[in-house]
Amino acid sequence: MEKHYLVKEVKTPIFILTSSFILGFFLSFYKFPFLILIFFILGYFVFIFLFYKNRYFLSLWLGFLLIFYLIGYFHFKNLKNSYLNQHKAEKIELLATIEKVEPYYYGYLNTAFSASLGKFIFKTDKKYFFPGQRCLITFQNKEYQEYFNPFSFEKETSLLVKGIEAELKFLKEKGFVCEENKNFNLERIRYKLFNFSEKLSGTAKGLIQALVLGVEYNFPEEYKEKLKDQGLYHQLAISGFNLAVLFGIFYKIFYHLLKFTPLIKIGYPLQNISYLLALPSAFLILLLSGFCPPAFRAFIFLSLFIISKLFFRNTSSLILLFLTASLILIFQPYLIGNLSFQLSFVATLGLIIGDRIFKTYFKELISTSNTILKSINYFFYLFLLSFIVSLFVFPFIIYINGTFPLATPINNLIATFFWSFIFIPFSIFIALLSFLNENIALNLANILAKVFDYYIKIPFFEWTYKFKVPINLVILFTIFSLLIFIALSHFIKNYKKYLLWCLISLIFYLSIYYFYEKTFYILIFDVGRASANLIKNKDSFILIDTGPNYLKDFNWTKVYLLPVLDKLGVEVIDLAIISHPDLDHSGGLETLKENFYMKKVISGNFDPENWKKTNILILPDPIKNPEALKIKDAEIFLFPGKMPYEDLNRESLVVYIEYKGLTILFPGDIDKIRFYRMKEKGEIFPVEILVSPHHGSKYSIDENIINWLNPKVVLTSGRGSNFPHQEYLKVLERFNKPQFSTERVGAIFIFPKDDYYLICFEREKKKNFLFSALFPFVPLYFEDEFCRKFEYHKNL
Numbered sequence: 001m002e003k004h005y006l007v008k009e010v011k012t013p014i015f016i017l018t019s020s021f022i023l024g025f026f027l028s029f030y031k032f033p034f035l036i037l038i039f040f041i042l043g044y045f046v047f048i049f050l051f052y053k054n055r056y057f058l059s060l061w062l063g064f065l066l067i068f069y070l071i072g073y074f075h076f077k078n079l080k081n082s083y084l085n086q087h088k089a090e091k092i093e094l095l096a097t098i099e100k101v102e103p104y105y106y107g108y109l110n111t112a113f114s115a116s117l118g119k120f121i122f123k124t125d126k127k128y129f130f131p132g133q134r135c136l137i138t139f140q141n142k143e144y145q146e147y148f149n150p151f152s153f154e155k156e157t158s159l160l161v162k163g164i165e166a167e168l169k170f171l172k173e174k175g176f177v178c179e180e181n182k183n184f185n186l187e188r189i190r191y192k193l194f195n196f197s198e199k200l201s202g203t204a205k206g207l208i209q210a211l212v213l214g215v216e217y218n219f220p221e222e223y224k225e226k227l228k229d230q231g232l233y234h235q236l237a238i239s240g241f242n243l244a245v246l247f248g249i250f251y252k253i254f255y256h257l258l259k260f261t262p263l264i265k266i267g268y269p270l271q272n273i274s275y276l277l278a279l280p281s282a283f284l285i286l287l288l289s290g291f292c293p294p295a296f297r298a299f300i301f302l303s304l305f306i307i308s309k310l311f312f313r314n315t316s317s318l319i320l321l322f323l324t325a326s327l328i329l330i331f332q333p334y335l336i337g338n339l340s341f342q343l344s345f346v347a348t349l350g351l352i353i354g355d356r357i358f359k360t361y362f363k364e365l366i367s368t369s370n371t372i373l374k375s376i377n378y379f380f381y382l383f384l385l386s387f388i389v390s391l392f393v394f395p396f397i398i399y400i401n402g403t404f405p406l407a408t409p410i411n412n413l414i415a416t417f418f419w420s421f422i423f424i425p426f427s428i429f430i431a432l433l434s435f436l437n438e439n440i441a442l443n444l445a446n447i448l449a450k451v452f453d454y455y456i457k458i459p460f461f462e463w464t465y466k467f468k469v470p471i472n473l474v475i476l477f478t479i480f481s482l483l484i485f486i487a488l489s490h491f492i493k494n495y496k497k498y499l500l501w502c503l504i505s506l507i508f509y510l511s512i513y514y515f516y517e518k519t520f521y522i523l524i525f526d527v528g529r530a531s532a533n534l535i536k537n538k539d540s541f542i543l544i545d546t547g548p549n550y551l552k553d554f555n556w557t558k559v560y561l562l563p564v565l566d567k568l569g570v571e572v573i574d575l576a577i578i579s580h581p582d583l584d585h586s587g588g589l590e591t592l593k594e595n596f597y598m599k600k601v602i603s604g605n606f607d608p609e610n611w612k613k614t615n616i617l618i619l620p621d622p623i624k625n626p627e628a629l630k631i632k633d634a635e636i637f638l639f640p641g642k643m644p645y646e647d648l649n650r651e652s653l654v655v656y657i658e659y660k661g662l663t664i665l666f667p668g669d670i671d672k673i674r675f676y677r678m679k680e681k682g683e684i685f686p687v688e689i690l691v692s693p694h695h696g697s698k699y700s701i702d703e704n705i706i707n708w709l710n711p712k713v714v715l716t717s718g719r720g721s722n723f724p725h726q727e728y729l730k731v732l733e734r735f736n737k738p739q740f741s742t743e744r745v746g747a748i749f750i751f752p753k754d755d756y757y758l759i760c761f762e763r764e765k766k767k768n769f770l771f772s773a774l775f776p777f778v779p780l781y782f783e784d785e786f787c788r789k790f791e792y793h794k795n796l
Helices: 014-027 033-053 055-074 156-158 186-197 202-211 223-231 242-257 270-288 293-312 317-331 331-337 339-362 371-401 408-433 437-454 471-492 498-519 556-567 587-595 608-615 673-679 705-709 726-733 762-766 769-774
Strands: 091-104 106-116 117-122 134-142 167-169 176-179 519-524 530-536 540-546 573-580 601-604 621-623 627-631 633-640 654-659 662-665 689-691 713-716 739-741 748-752 756-761 788-792
Touching: 014 055, 014 317, 014 331, 033 055, 033 339, 055 331, 055 471, 091 117, 091 186, 156 167, 186 270, 186 437, 186 739, 202 408, 202 437, 223 408, 242 293, 242 339, 242 498, 242 654, 270 293, 270 408, 293 317, 293 339, 317 339, 331 339, 339 371, 371 471, 371 556, 408 437, 437 519, 471 498, 471 769, 556 587, 573 587, 573 633, 621 748, 662 748, 673 705, 705 726, 748 762, 756 762, 762 769
Parallel strands: 117 167, 540 573, 573 601, 601 621, 662 689, 689 713, 713 739
Antiparallel strands: 091 106, 091 134, 106 117, 134 167, 134 176, 519 530, 519 748, 530 540, 627 633, 633 654, 654 662, 748 756, 756 788
16 A cells, blocks of 8 residues: 555645645635735745755745735735726616526515626516516615624625625515516526426425525524534535535436446446446536535546546546636636535545545455445444544534534435435436426425434434634634644654644633633624623623514524624523613514523513513513612623603613723613613613614713713614614713714724733734734734724723
8 A cells, every 4th residue: 555645646746736726715715814924935945944855845935825825815905896886876777697596585685787887696586587588776875784794704705605706685666677588598497397396385395495496594404403403404505515415316327227238348338338327417406506615626626537537548636626626717717716616626535535445554454255244344434434524514614603513424324325415416406397287296206305304303413512622613613623743744654643643622712712701702693673782701691681583484693693792602601681672772682592502691671571572481580679789790780670661762771880990881772861760769870882772872871871881881782774873973072072983894802901901803804814813812912003992980
């Protein structure tokens, strides 16, 4: 066995070019600091000069990496769409070709192309368009109402990495004119399948749309959650796996049939002919998926593989993978930031490496002459592949979900049979059958759905792990651990390197955990015109309000707030304080209680009738009189409103937080009348930071209130033209009080220091790699100029 079998391609020119190209573009897209990259490269060359003389190939690779990084840096420098910048908030009339029409929650998502703008999307409540039409449509340049919270994706960037230039608002009241293009359009096949699937309901509808058409919006939500916990959610998404299943089935069929034809006598390998004949089946998956990035990568990879076989070239699968990704990125460079593309690439890389590890170290360990041992060997091979792939995709899964399913390798062994031989092939068969006999296809789809309903009840392992530190630090630890392992492998060739690697990695992780546990910060989430605030007080968490949840059929908290808390390492909420029962402050309470252990939930003394709209099962403990709590070094002062009350907002539970000189007021939705009443009772104190009452309503403050509170800075969780209101802002301007709104700056962070405190913003954080990668150590331990600095009143 060749000693360096696992890495034999690293010295080939094509691997050096393609791998450095992919990594260089990846680093530049995510704005990895140029100076740090230069530091590492120069440090490596100094090390080589002192200790080694024969690292030519790695030196060449680093040189190309730097070149491609610089190319990517200038290419990705400006992600803005220049056309839309010229038409801000204007009505735009576009002559556009409709490319796709897909279901999207309670409406439809339309993809269109215009020569002046490029590819764009817009939403409609009904099917006004179908693929192939050329239409004159009036749009509004949409100002994105996105939520800028930690680990959230910027809307403009998330569109660009999907090849979409912009999202526009469809103005149906302006009317539109369309003409039908009678030329053949592949997307119309997919559109007809969408029409067929919409005649189904429940699991049947979700299953066909997800496994055939790549649209998961209508898949039952409770099933999605189970698949995520089982680590099997990837089975639901169209990827190279779906393509490989159908391609493999047709390959086997054609290979078997060709043995009975005259072609067996020509001497040309039947495998190659079978590859060619089965390739259209792979293209069918690509077509039905709407040319989604994972399926597109898999199809190009498969095509290159077949070409190499046709020309009798035994090209390495590793080379084919990197060549495939490079060819795609040359024409679609923004795909380097597409998470689906990244996951597909890394998972395939894990499969290749896993296969090599097995063949190098384990293939000969178990005798394959015995049938039972052969079966054990095969199952071990599948388990090893699944385990290696899980390791490779770990940073991406933890970044997407905030938790990591531990049982994926085991569950995959059982579940892959069902997906490979039942759900994926039968879903595709039913979709194709719908063109011939729709009634039979509908009945079969419902039968398949019943099978899936039974399948989902199989007691798979649902072990998930959540780290107690933010996921950016987990990913940092993973990268550091990998680099340490590579470095140790250069110097130590025996088993001792593994022990030393484990020791160094453990020390590094414990150091991260130790310093993070000591941190104190306050996070005001961007939740629109609503309220949700998190206080990290060493190893405890305090939540003030839970954000909105207005719609019965759409769980806002689960989509926007819950993932952020998971990714911040929150497991237990020591205290949840609900200012009052309005849904913009308490709507997410029940969802969060289902996902976190809340030791104590409190609120003001409100009538139980007011809590009915929140659908919570157990009411918060009422605070009837002013109280003071102490959690670690933080003191919490609570001032409830009066009973009975005329105005629910006015009687919000008011919260003061004091931590080592930093004082913050969370007043809920109270107004001026309540402030004056609190002043009479001696419940008003000067504060460093005021969180805007009632999201900056014009009725919430006046000059006297600002004088009493005398805040250094005012922070607003609001959105829209009236929150904060212009009259509210004028009062603050007269007193020269700086005000920052989550609508403008995204989530707001507060870091107290000994003599001053820092106010940081998510929009600014996203622009800086170090701030994002090392949060909250940056800016807590390394300030630089990332945040605004304010001195305490006591220091003036």
